[in-house]
Amino acid sequence: MARRREWTQETLVAGVRAGNKLALARAITFVENGDPLALALVRDLFPHTGRAFALGITGPPGVGKSTLISALVRHVRARGETVGVISVDPSSPFSQGALLGDRIRLADHFLDEGVFIRSMGTRGHLGGLAEATLQAMLVLDAAGKDLLFLETVGTGQSEVEVGGIADTVLLVLMPGSGDSVQALKAGIMEIPDVIAVNKMDHPAAKTLLNEVRSILSLDREREWRPPIVLTEALREENIAELWEAVERHRAFLGEEGRLESRRRTKLAGEVFAVASSRAKQHLERAVSGDPELRRLLDEVHERRLDPLSAVRAIMERVFKLEDEKRADAA
Numbered sequence: 001m002a003r004r005r006e007w008t009q010e011t012l013v014a015g016v017r018a019g020n021k022l023a024l025a026r027a028i029t030f031v032e033n034g035d036p037l038a039l040a041l042v043r044d045l046f047p048h049t050g051r052a053f054a055l056g057i058t059g060p061p062g063v064g065k066s067t068l069i070s071a072l073v074r075h076v077r078a079r080g081e082t083v084g085v086i087s088v089d090p091s092s093p094f095s096q097g098a099l100l101g102d103r104i105r106l107a108d109h110f111l112d113e114g115v116f117i118r119s120m121g122t123r124g125h126l127g128g129l130a131e132a133t134l135q136a137m138l139v140l141d142a143a144g145k146d147l148l149f150l151e152t153v154g155t156g157q158s159e160v161e162v163g164g165i166a167d168t169v170l171l172v173l174m175p176g177s178g179d180s181v182q183a184l185k186a187g188i189m190e191i192p193d194v195i196a197v198n199k200m201d202h203p204a205a206k207t208l209l210n211e212v213r214s215i216l217s218l219d220r221e222r223e224w225r226p227p228i229v230l231t232e233a234l235r236e237e238n239i240a241e242l243w244e245a246v247e248r249h250r251a252f253l254g255e256e257g258r259l260e261s262r263r264r265t266k267l268a269g270e271v272f273a274v275a276s277s278r279a280k281q282h283l284e285r286a287v288s289g290d291p292e293l294r295r296l297l298d299e300v301h302e303r304r305l306d307p308l309s310a311v312r313a314i315m316e317r318v319f320k321l322e323d324e325k326r327a328d329a330a
């Protein structure tokens with residue numbers, strides 16, 4: 001174990017930029033705990049971000065996302081690229097030796113200086129998990145990692161939507177992922193950039209492949225046709241083919257300024273999403289802490305006040321109170 005060390009903003013910024021694993025671990029812990037230092041840290045690091053290529057890996061639980069990431073990490077490391085992994089998957093966290101049957105292989109990654117893997121806890125985020133994930137990705141980006149992998153459980157309504165942060169989105173499915181296929185077909189789930197049909201050792205893998213292929217072929221207008229790759233993550237089959245499909249999408253993004261415009265839209269979306277979630281928290285707190293506002297809700301319940309008049313009164317009171325607070329502070 002490393003000895004305890006007190007970090008300052010300056011030493012942390014320097015440590016993160018040098019890619020120091022201890023500094024990275026600490027910085028992300030600060031981010032997770034909503035420590036005030038995290039805000040200052042990311043502010044200092046932000047000008048050094050934007051270099052990394054971010055791949056989002058999403059899909060239902062159990063399809064093999066974590067296993068696939070482990071295989072992809074080995075593949076890209078063999079090509080000399082450094083990689084940071086953030087996993088927002090409570091079901092199969094990446095911790096030392098947490099992946100059953102894959103302990104030894106993952107342990108290699110933990111010893112590798114060019115790899116940083118971190119599982120995000122799903123509890124105790126002051127500003128929400130989405131906010132913490134965004135910050136953690138920025139920290140790894142500033143650390144100079146060439147590639148960032150973000151694992152999320154994609155059910156179409158997760159707290160952290162990978163599409164908001166990643167440059168390229170990889171959807172992982174396996175035989176039995178019928179719900180996701182239906183969601184794709186119905187347009188509930190956004191069309192990903194690349195699809196992996198994992199567990200190709202399963203007899204129904206080819207059927208799923210054809211099903212997904214026929215759904216995607218309905219949409220002829222698309223500029224980008226998402227490649228579908230059969231994989232077997234556990235035995236590292238077709239990992240090179242999958243990575244090649246990801247790289248093809250990356251090259252596609254590199255043409256005609258697509259990457260820049262995609263990032264602009266996504267970053268703006270992230271900023272707006274975080275602001276909205278904070279505004280919501282603020283409103284909820286204001287209402288629950290204010291008897292006057294709670295009384296308005298009672299009045300709505302008793303049908304003495306209509307809902308929209310209550311909304312108006314709440315908005316006026318919450319934001320006017322804010323103005324008064326600011327005036328007092330001045």
Ligand SMILES: Nc1nc2c(ncn2[C@@H]2O[C@H](COP(=O)(O)OP(=O)(O)O)[C@@H](O)[C@H]2O)c(=O)[nH]1
Nearest residue numbers: 061062063064065066067092198199232233234
């Ligand atoms: N048969 C088979 N099992 C796999 C394959 N890939 C992953 N698994 C297993 O599927 C289970 C879930 O894998 P995991 O990576 O944790 O899935 P995640 O929840 O999507 O991250 C584990 O027991 C893996 O060993 C594969 O290609 N074939």
Ligand SMILES: [Mg+2]
Nearest residue numbers: 065066089092
């Ligand atoms: Mg997982």
